[in-house]
Amino acid sequence: MSLLKKFALVFIFFLLVPIVQSIPICTHETDGGNEPKxxxxxxxFETTLKDDCRDSKTLNEYYCLSDRASVIETYDCTEVCNSRHAICVLNKRDEGYCYCSILPLNLINVLTSPVFVVIVFGMITVMVYATFVLIRERMFVSRS
Structure with missing residues (x-):
């Protein structure tokens, strides 16, 4: 083999080495694949990439292919859920996912707000008290 051919082979080898080394190889996956919900x-290897929210409606989903190559895909949660009542949220481990709600998200915020809970609790208390008062008055009227 001529010196020029050897040089060409070595040159091509060194060109390809960085490409091969830069392909990320998945060693573990926690959510079972391409599952935006x-x-x-x-x-x-030693690096962990978590599914994350780019904004309140957009999810970056990381997953592994069968050949252990890693992929990142971006999802619009309103399309994933087929609903305009969808949002990208983080769990306790800061892993993102598309949350699909059957109720409008602003209604969920109202129903779970502390002020709403206090108002509902107060109304229930008043209704229970009024019921006891009516029962007591009927008992008093029936005795006389």
Whole structure:
């Protein structure tokens, strides 16, 4: 083999080495694949990449292919859920996922707000008290 051919082979080899080394290889996945409604993460050797929210409606989903290559795909949660009542949220481990709600999100915020809970509790208390007063008055009227 001529010196020029050897040089060409070595040159091509060194050109390809960085490409091969830069392909991220998945070593572990927690959510079972391309599942935007399930929070999860992938491991690439010592590095962990968590599914994350780019904004309140957009999810970056990391998953592994069968050949252990890693992929990132971006989802619009309103399309994933087929509903305008969808939002990208983080779980306790800061892993993102698309949350699909059957109620409008602003209604959920109202129903779970502390002020709403106090008002409802107060109304229930007044209704229970009024019921006891009516029962007591009927008992008093029936005795006389």
């Amino acid at each position: 399930i929070p999860g993460s992938i491991s690439i």
